[in-house]
Amino acid sequence: MRSRAVPQTDGTYRISGQKVYITYGEHDLADNIVHLVLARTPDAPEGVKGISLFVVPKRLINEDGTLGKRNDVYCASIEHKLGIKASPTAVLLFGDDKGEVGPGAIGQLVGEENRGLEYMFIMMNAARFQVGMQGVAIAERAYQKAAAYAKERVQSRAVEGSAGPVPIIEHPDVRRMLMFMRSQAEAARAVAYFAAAWADIAHYHPDAEKRRQAAATYEHMVPIVKGWSTEMSIDVASAGIQVHGGMGYIEETGAAQFYRDARILTIYEGTTAIQANDFVGRKTARDGGAVARALIAQIRQTAAELAGRAEGDLAAIGRRLAAGADAYADVVDYVVAQMKTDIRGVFAGSVPYLKLAGIVHGGWQLARGAAASARALGAGSDDRSFHVAKIATARYFADHVLTAAGGLRDSIVDGATGVLALSADQF
Ligand SMILES: Cc1cc2nc3c(=O)[nH]c(=O)nc-3n(C[C@H](O)[C@H](O)[C@H](O)COP(=O)(O)OP(=O)(O)OC[C@H]3O[C@@H](n4cnc5c(N)ncnc54)[C@H](O)[C@@H]3O)c2cc1C
Known part of the structure; x- marks a missing residue:
């Protein structure tokens, strides 16, 4: 925010300042690196309304397209991190007069002055979704590794008795x-695809009103994809270590790396709290809960269809989903009603609300998958094992993950007092 961009007579700008945490801000993988940099021009308005966006290359480009002079942007250090160690995170100095161009990194303005934050959010919104997908990917990888290890590692007799020790996958707690790992990775992936489909409709539907509605639905889903999938990935990677026992804690198996790598996902591109603030404010309260309630109506429809089914698994999933949808609806009512009178109380429950929405959407998508698998089985599908597993996974999620929705609702609606009771100096 303090970086400065001074306009030059030739239409370029000279940029000075420091940027921290710049992913791939410096590396040896390419001849040139092009930075997109936010900076303030001398007469810019205060705050976020006075930020402009610039393109600043490490090496300037000559008229004939060849690499030119070294620009005045330098890497001061590469951070030492908990995880993602193959991703260099740079501290960059602009305007230290170390290049071949004199003091100030030479940059070109992108678009118009003072609209930098708006432009940056085009990238940020896409990146938030993509970080959610990183969560799905790490969770899936952690699950696959844990499942393979659980079939290999032999330890202890079976609880019901066995001739000798059995592969740990035979122990109920390992199951x-x-x-827990499999169902959440599967649910989060389905939620992300559901959201992505709305992004496609928002871009390509011929009807402008349908595009607008689809965009609103997609935007409602993005903080869920980002916030919930990434928080989930940490829990899943942690469970993956537990499945490996002692082997999980040492580096050799790679299970620990998933955990360390997952830990950044809830932080960069906006922490979970920032996603939750967006979800409560812009994505729920601002439209009076309209998009949330439209989604809840669809969830209730799926729940009612399943609850009426003869198959025991589908009926049970339907009942759990109905309870989850009720919890979601109660919290939307609470957020919309209390936003003006008790804003601190509402925000005290913002992350639990995001989590509640994540697990109800996850349960919904798995329920839809279970219904589709039941249809496939009814039609005599060749892939019985796949469809039986889809229904079983949805049933597990409904009984073990979706059941948290009611508790989260109670914490959000009744629990703000405890969160906010102490004064800052009592901590
Ligand atoms: C490895 C790595 C790579 C990164 N790559 C990039 C990059 O390429 N480009 C880039 O621009 N940035 C990058 N970042 C920066 C990253 O996006 C920020 O670190 C992140 O958004 C959190 O901001 P912060 O560090 O200022 O934390 P803070 O804002 O100081 O947050 C500290 C705590 O306070 C909470 N908090 C802060 N504000 C609020 C609020 N309003 N409501 C509730 N809680 C709040 C947070 O949730 C968090 O728990 C990277 C960071 C890391 C660690």
């Missing part, structure tokens, strides 16, 4: 952990 519990694997189902």
Whole structure:
């Protein structure tokens, strides 16, 4: 925010300042690196309305397209991190007069002055979705590794008795952990695809009103994809270590790396709290809960269809989903009603609300998958094992993950007092 951009007579700008945490801000993988940099021009308005966006290359480009002079942007250090160690995170100095162009990195304005934050959010919104997908990917990888190890590692007799020690996948608690991992990775992936489909409709539908509605639905889903999938990925990677026992804690198996790598996902591109603030404010309260309630109506429809089914698994999933939808609806009512009178109380529950929405959407998508698998089985599908597993995974999620929705609702609606009771100096 303090970086400065001074206009030059030739239409370029001279940029000075420091930027921290710049992913791939410096590396040896390419001859040139092009930075997109936010900076303030001398007469810019105060605050975020006075930020402009610039393109600043490490090496300037000559008229004939060849690489030219070294620009005045330098890497001061590469951070030492908990995880993602193959991703260089740079501290960059602009305007230290170290290049071949005199003091100030030479940059070109992108678009118009003072609209930099708006332009940056085009990238940020896409990046938030993509970081959610990183969460899905790490969770899936952690699950696959844990499932393979659980079939290999032999330890202890079976609880019901066995001739000798058995592969740990035979122990009920290892099954519990694997189902916890598998069901959440599967649910989060389905939620992300559901959101992505709305992004496609928002871009390509011929009807402008349908495009607008689809964009609103997609935007409602983005903080869920980002916030919930990434928080989930940490829990899943942690369970993956637990499945490996002692082997999980040492580096050799790679299970620990998933955990360390997942830990950044809830932080960069906006922490979970920032996603939750967006979800409560812009994505729920601003439209009076309209998009949230439209989604809840669809969730209730799926729940009612399943609850009426003869198959025990589908009916049970339907009942759990109905309860989850009720919890979601109660919190939307609370957020909309209390936003003006008790804003601190509402924001005290913002992250739990995001989590609640994540698990209800996850349960919904798995329920839809279970219904589709039941249809496929009814039609005599060749891939029985796949469809049986889809229904079982949805049932696990409904009984073990979706059931948290009611508790989260109670914490959000009744629990703000405890969050906010102490004064800052009592901590
Ligand atoms: C490895 C790595 C790579 C990164 N790559 C890039 C990059 O390429 N480009 C780039 O621009 N940035 C990058 N970042 C920066 C990253 O996006 C920020 O670190 C992140 O958004 C958090 O901001 P912060 O560090 O200022 O934390 P802070 O804002 O100081 O947050 C500290 C705590 O306070 C909470 N908090 C802060 N404000 C609020 C609020 N309003 N409501 C509730 N809680 C709040 C946060 O949730 C968090 O728990 C990277 C960071 C890391 C660690």
